[in-house]
Structures are given as C-alpha cells and as structure tokens.
Amino acid sequence: MKILIVEDQLQMVDTLTTYLERSGYVCEVATNYEKAEEKIAVYTYDCILLDISLPGGNGLNLLTLLRKQRTNTGVIILSAKDSVDDRITGLQQGADDYLPKPFHLSELNARLQALFRRLKFEGNHSVCFENMEIDIESQKVHINATELVLTKKEYELLLFFASNPERVLSKTALAEHIWGDNSDQSDSFDFLYSQIKNLRRKLSEASALFTIHAVYGLGYKLFRE
C-alpha cells in the first residue's frame, strides 16, 4: 500500500512516516503544494493524507486535480482547523474522510483500513483476526462460526482493536474512539474498563484464540494466546 503524505510540518511528517512504515505501508512525502501537485500528476497512490493549509496553495484544490485523473485514490483530510465548512467542502470535493488534528495514530490506522476496505476489497467487508471474523456490513462478529452477541460500543471497541492488532491502544485513544469529542466526562475511563471486562469475558466464553491485555496503566492490546 502506497501512501502520499501532504503535510508541511516536518515533525508531523516524521511521526506519520515512522508509524505508517511500522504498519507496513510505503510512504512518500510532499511538503508543499507544488510538490504535491507534481507527485499526484506523476504517480498513483492508494491513499493521500492531505493537510489543507499548505505553503503555496489550498489543499482542497488538489482534490479537484485528483478527481480529474479518475484514479481510485482514497483521500483523508488531516486538518488543524476542524471547521464544519472545511469538512463539508472537503467531503463534497471528493475526500473520503476528515480527521481533525490532533488525532491518535491508532485512529488514523483504523480509518485507513476502513477506507481500503471500501476502495479495494469490494464485496469483502470483513476484518479477520485469529479465529474471529467481523462483518462490517452487517456489524456481526463470529468466532469459530459462532455469533458473538455484542452491544454497539463493545462492537466498536472490538473493531478498533482488530484494526490495530498487537498494538498498544492508549485509554484516551479508546475513549475518544467511542466518545468522539465528548470523551472528557468524569467516568468515561470507568465505563471503558467495564466494557473491556465484558468483552474479555465474552471472548473467552466463545473460546477466542486471543484476549485483551492491559499494558501497565497505559492502555490495552489485542493479544494472541
């Protein structure tokens, strides 16, 4: 999978490349509008991570350029602005997703996977991990072909874990994934803990070949047994 990172902040670029390369993606970088324009014209990418405010031009114009090429490239806008206008314009002009900064890398990874599932594997809307299969379309989870009955939040959590297998997911990343901007409530961590406890119990009852481990006080991780 080849990803173009269009971003002018070099430290941000470093962080993103480190993380994405660790996850097995191939990354290329454009740090201003002209470079991005050039790369898009010459090469084909599976996905572009696009910052809107760029030196040399507005990132939204690149979307028009991409649409003209009629390639199957996914675009996720990474914006520090988080303005409703930008979000709407971006999505209207053909972006696939909008992730306001600051975001969790694990969240980005989950969104990337969801995007690739939509773009590349048409008809195959499922995520597998060990003996578990998550059907995205019907939102059903099977372990050894037996259905695992989950609540909505449990399902969201499990899918998030399965999209980031064997990675440590911090508690704040998990809380923000299921609560969005409203994760700052006093007992969202308690609630998270109770959800994970329930998930663990359900997974072990269904004799899954993996479980959710706590990593120090930091977070949780999907762990093969």
Next chain:
Amino acid sequence: MKKHTLLQITTRSFLIILVVVLIPWTVLFYFQIRSAIYHTVDEYLDNRKFEIIRETTHNPALLNIYSGRKTDFELKPVASQEAASIKDKHSDTQVFEPLEQELEPYRKLETTFSHANQPYKLTIFASLTDSRKLLSILLRGVIILFTTLMVVLLIINRLVLQRVWRPFHATLQKIHSYRLDSDASVVFEDTRIHEFSELHEALSQWMSQAHQTYQQQKQFTENASHELQTPLAIARNQIELLIEDPLLSTSQANSLQLVEQSLSRMSRLNKTLLLLAKIDNKQFPVIEAVDVVSLTRRLLDELSEVTSYKELTIQVEVSGVMIVAMNPDLAEIFFGNLIRNAIFHNIRQGYLNISFNSHQFHIENSGIAYHQDPVRLFERFAKGSETVSSGLGLSLVQSIGKLYGFTIQYTVRESTHQIDVSL
C-alpha cells in the same frame, strides 16, 4: 432616566419660553393700558370740574337749578365742616343704568367749592364702559396673536425637525441593521448637514475598523487552532509510538500515561475554548429547524450503554412538539452537553427525567449534593467535585443559550439537580 424625543424637548422649551416671556408681558401691557385710560378719564373729570365751577360762577342761578338733579354730576350744598373733610378724590364706582337694567362701571371725582360762603359738594361721573370694552378687545387681540404665534411656531418646529433629522433616522436604521460579522461597512446617504456628514464619516471609519478587528480576531481563532493543534498532534503521536516499545519499564509507562492524558486533556481544552470563541463570535450562521424531541431520543440512544452501565432510570415525558430554530451542530452540543452532564454527574442507580413542551426543556437528575451557588457551574473552569472533565461543558451550554436568547435556570435541591431551558 426617562428618555424624551428631540421634538418633545424643543417643544417644551418653546412653551416654557412663551409662558415665561408672554404672560408677564401681557399682564404688564394690560395694566399700562388701563392706567393710560384712567389717566385720560381723570383728566376729563378735572376739566369738567373747572367747566362746572366756571359756569356756576358766571351764572349763580344755575346752582339752584343743578342742586339735587342728577346728570353727569351731583351738586349739593354742605356744611362747612363736612366740606373741609372732603379732598379732591378720583375713585371707581358703579352706577345703575336704567336703560341696560344693570350696574355699569364708572369713574367719579369728589370735590368741593364755595360760592358766596356756601360750600358745595360736587361729584362728577364718567362712564368706563367703552374703555373697558376697548381694553378687552385689545387683550383678546393680544391673546389670539400669541396663541397663533405659538401654534405656528410648534408646527414649524415639528416640520423643520422632521426634515432636518430625516437623514439621522436613516443612519440610525442602517446602524441597527449593521452586523459586524457580515457587513464590511455601510454606505450612508449624502447629506447637506455638516454635523451629519461628519457623523457618517466617523461611523464609516469606526465600522471598517471594527470589521477589520473582527476579521483579524476570527483569523486569530483559526490560526491559534492551527498553531496549537499541530504541535499537540506531534507530541501525542510521538507518545503513541513510544508506548509500543516493549522495553518500557513500569515507571516509564506510568510517566508516559500521565503525559499522554495531560496532552489529550490539553487538546480537548483547546478545542473547546476555540469552540467557545467561535460561538461568542457568532460564527455559526446556518440555522435550521431542530426537532429537540427526536434529537434527545437519539442522544439518549447513543448513551444507552452508559445509562444501563450506571443503572439509571430514565423517563422522557413529551407534552408538545419542540422545534427550535438554531444551528444543528450547536443544538447537538447544547442538548448533548445537558444530557451527558445529567448522566455522568449522576449516581449509580439514580434517575434522569426529561420533559418537554413547545417552549420548555426540563431535565432533572439525581446527583451528589452541591452546596455552592449553581450559577457558578456555568462559569468557565468551575468544578463540581472530582473530575477529569474540562469544566467547560456547561459554559458551552451557557454560551449557546446566550446566542439564541434562551433562559437557563439551574436549581439544586438536596441531591436533585434541575435545569430548565425556556425558549
């Protein structure tokens, strides 16, 4: 202070000036005319006296003819003592007029004279009726003149004021409809009046300055967001990379956890403060009809797992459709924060009641007893008790409520918390 219109104030000054100047003047005028008339009549009486005395001196027989007869004078012989007590005296009197059958005003002169050592008392009369009539005609004329003058002045004042101030009212109208967030400046109509054209110039200058400042502030909001969010993103993402290091020690992991949670709190604070700034700057122009009842049901549904986790009893009572014209995103934040607030600050196995009618939203929940002034909870960074929250949730509610003119009332009774929102 009670406010008056310019017209009222000038009219009042005119009236005061007219009353203060004209009434004394009229009174003075009246007395002057009167004294002039008296002076003339008295002179006539004096002349008449000399005439009568001269006549009787030439022809003493007349004394007998005149005595006891009443014409325009009375003549009667008196004792010398009585004559000595009479001095020439002019005075007002009234005389019965048989023709008119009523008393008429007269002026009289009492005097004495002697003829052949016999003193006589002479009283001469002169009618004042004509003079009085003249006086009243004059007075009436003056009053009519003044009244007309007053009415005309007031009408002219009114017309002139209306004409002169018309551009001012047009300007006022334009200022009223001016919106800092949408209009750069306002074009005022040309006027020949120097003061108004100066006012227009000053206003235009002020408006374009204010608009510029507003734009800069808006720009700053966006820039601040951009400048802060990116370093925050980098810091948080670097920690995410770090926590995957399998060689981390427990104490390092604990430090990282603290840093990570502080950073995420910081970014939430930043986000919320920017949102507050945007609301206060009225940067949410889109307005739709929001169905609060279905919005509430959706929010409660999203939170259903938390409510069942906290084992809350939830009751929703709908006694009317509640449609509010507001920005849909702000509506979600407003009602979302109220509902989440009532859920997260609730106790285990507590309750949550929501009721609506067409113009009122009532939310009531059990919670921990709170003894301070509930109004404080709406202030920025005010804290109820223990919490990792930003302390800005209810501030957002407050700001949004203010934007749309809602009345928000918070009451705490023992451990019952109630918030009423009236449209």
